[in-house]
Amino acid sequence: EVLSSVVEDVGHAVNRNITGAQILHELLSAPWLRALLKVRAGSAGVNWNRHLSTALLSSHDSVAQSDYGPVLPPLPDELPEDEEAMRIVCLVKNNQPLGATIRRDEETGDIYIARVIHGGLADRSGLLHPGDMLVEVNGNPVGGLEPEQVIQILINSQGTILFKVIPNPAQISSGQTPVYMKAMVDYCPQQDPSIPCPDAGMAFSRGDLLEVVDQSDGQWWQARKLPCTASCAGLIPSASMLKSKQREQWWCQPLHIHTCIRPCEDSSLSSVMLYSTGPVFLSQHVTVQNNCSLLVPAGFRRSFRLWRRTSYRRRRQSCTSCSPNTTLSTPYEEVALYQRPPQENHRLIILVGASGVGVNELRKRLIKLNPSTFQGPVPRVLIVNKSFRNFGEYKGHLYGTSTDAVDDVLKRGRVCIIDAEAHSIQQLRTRKLKPYVIFIKAPSPESLRQTRRDARVITNFAINRAFTDDFMELEDVSRLIEAKYKQFFDTVLVNEDLQDSCIQLCSIIQQAQDEPQWIPVSWTRTEE
Numbered sequence: 001e002v003l004s005s006v007v008e009d010v011g012h013a014v015n016r017n018i019t020g021a022q023i024l025h026e027l028l029s030a031p032w033l034r035a036l037l038k039v040r041a042g043s044a045g046v047n048w049n050r051h052l053s054t055a056l057l058s059s060h061d062s063v064a065q066s067d068y069g070p071v072l073p074p075l076p077d078e079l080p081e082d083e084e085a086m087r088i089v090c091l092v093k094n095n096q097p098l099g100a101t102i103r104r105d106e107e108t109g110d111i112y113i114a115r116v117i118h119g120g121l122a123d124r125s126g127l128l129h130p131g132d133m134l135v136e137v138n139g140n141p142v143g144g145l146e147p148e149q150v151i152q153i154l155i156n157s158q159g160t161i162l163f164k165v166i167p168n169p170a171q172i173s174s175g176q177t178p179v180y181m182k183a184m185v186d187y188c189p190q191q192d193p194s195i196p197c198p199d200a201g202m203a204f205s206r207g208d209l210l211e212v213v214d215q216s217d218g219q220w221w222q223a224r225k226l227p228c229t230a231s232c233a234g235l236i237p238s239a240s241m242l243k244s245k246q247r248e249q250w251w252c253q254p255l256h257i258h259t260c261i262r263p264c265e266d267s268s269l270s271s272v273m274l275y276s277t278g279p280v281f282l283s284q285h286v287t288v289q290n291n292c293s294l295l296v297p298a299g300f301r302r303s304f305r306l307w308r309r310t311s312y313r314r315r316r317q318s319c320t321s322c323s324p325n326t327t328l329s330t331p332y333e334e335v336a337l338y339q340r341p342p343q344e345n346h347r348l349i350i351l352v353g354a355s356g357v358g359v360n361e362l363r364k365r366l367i368k369l370n371p372s373t374f375q376g377p378v379p380r381v382l383i384v385n386k387s388f389r390n391f392g393e394y395k396g397h398l399y400g401t402s403t404d405a406v407d408d409v410l411k412r413g414r415v416c417i418i419d420a421e422a423h424s425i426q427q428l429r430t431r432k433l434k435p436y437v438i439f440i441k442a443p444s445p446e447s448l449r450q451t452r453r454d455a456r457v458i459t460n461f462a463i464n465r466a467f468t469d470d471f472m473e474l475e476d477v478s479r480l481i482e483a484k485y486k487q488f489f490d491t492v493l494v495n496e497d498l499q500d501s502c503i504q505l506c507s508i509i510q511q512a513q514d515e516p517q518w519i520p521v522s523w524t525r526t527e528e
């Protein structure tokens with residue numbers, strides 16, 4: 001016991017680089033010494049504590065006084081004062097990449113380490129740093145060579161690689177605190193001509209959670225995808241770099257201004273109306289007889305039913321040419337883990353999915369199952385506007401649910417569940433509501449055919465008609481919504497068997513309320 005605590009103390013001395021501590025640590029950790037002490041302690045009831053401490057301290061002193069370093073030859077007398085220290089770095093090549101990139105100073109022809117990839121071989125060695133000048137690789141002088149030639153030397157080297165480097169005097173500390181970001185765009189390094197080293201790049205898609213470990217370079221960050229198994233980070237464009245790429249892409253597009261990629265104009269929360277169980281529905285944008293304008297957010301969902309069933313095809317045709325990547329969105333959203341304090345309102349639960357996939361059914365079942373916990377907001381008549389009659393077949397009344405109705409539910413300590421159109425999620429993403437978005441995904445058409453034998457849908461022409469050949473279309477639309485909005489989804493639930501889906505949904509909602517979840521950092525800041 002005493003020995004363990006002494007070994008621990010000496011271990012701290014090793015960390016502080018005290019001379020001789022390492023040797024002492026190794027001696028004390030030797031199994032034979034432990035065994036010997038055990039025997040001695042058992043045979044003699046002496047006070048080992050004091051004796052051992054004295055013995056150890058005196059042995060430390062003698063070890064510390066000994067000179068275990070190599071005997072170096074004396075320095076030559078005529079050594080120039082500005083002589084630069086050279087570091088010799090020996091790395092053993094394995095099947096991992098070296099984890100460093102190089103650059104050439106065009107004026108002097110010198111080769112420098114441009115960046116060291118976090119967690120890579122070079123980084124773990126702790127001996128190569130950005131800005132170090134590469135003098136030799138395996139005995140070959142590299143000054144004046146092209147980076148490709150240096151890389152060729154590295155490729156041809158087997159086993160141990162010996163670098164001679166002049167260390168960068170102003171070494172940048174790599175100990176940065178990681179920052180967590182959600183990708184809001186897709187990125188592929190292999191298709192990016194501006195990346196310094198495509199092999200060191202990391203591809204990501206919208207919705208991926210990234211741990212950004214190095215932001216010291218204003219243009220190229222280093223990050224890992226979470227949950228990650230790889231220790232080595234990859235290069236990703238910085239936020240400003242991605243934004244300028246987006247702008248370039250935007251201006252280079254052929255001039256077909258498409259409303260789908262216009263930023264949302266009306267984002268004030270007070271004007272946002274949510275799910276409605278009422279039979280009539282409308283968006284202010286529907287009046288524009290343009291296919292794509294139908295995608296501009298208004299916030300209603302269920303109320304669109306009648307109109308929506310006929311608009312699938314038109315919407316799909318008009319918008320497939322519109323890649324989600326063309327949207328000028330924020331490329332990364334900084335996120336933080338958030339655990340809802342018990343005294344705070346529950347997070348708003350938003351269900352999203354293609355019409356007919358079962359969003360409404362799941363929501364109803366959940367509320368019925370546990371009415372004291374779950375509740376939907378009460379729909380209200382919003383507007384009475386004769387100009388919208390074409391779209392509303394219920395005496396011109398427009399139904400929707402205001403944010404006040406959501407507040408009412410939350411203030412009662414219940415979990416408020418709404419279903420919303422995917423395009424209205426962005427308006428609902430607020431600090432106050434902290435919505436948790438669940439995408440209800442359509443299973444395969446075969447599975448739909450199996451599970452929806454008795455299901456009914458509402459269309460323009462029939463209320464409660466049986467599903468006929470809708471399955472391919474349903475799956476198609478579901479895929480389209482997922483592709484376009486997946487960056488806003490917290491969870492995806494495939495609605496195959498109704499009962500299973502209900503159980504899964506219950507547990508997802510419980511986790512959303514009671515377990516730590518990633519949310520935008522801006523939602524965690526206190527209001528000013």
Ligand SMILES: Nc1ncnc2c1ncn2[C@@H]1O[C@H](COP(=O)(O)OP(=O)(O)OP(=O)(O)O)[C@@H](O)[C@H]1O
Pocket residue numbers: 301302305353354355356357358359360361362451452453454455456457458495496497498499501
């Ligand atoms: N997993 C399931 N298995 C069998 N039937 C289902 C399943 N999910 C939903 N249904 C049935 O499918 C039909 C359509 O569901 P629902 O009305 O909930 O669709 P929705 O996604 O809300 O679409 P809309 O917005 O057009 O109303 C209903 O008859 C419902 O009972």
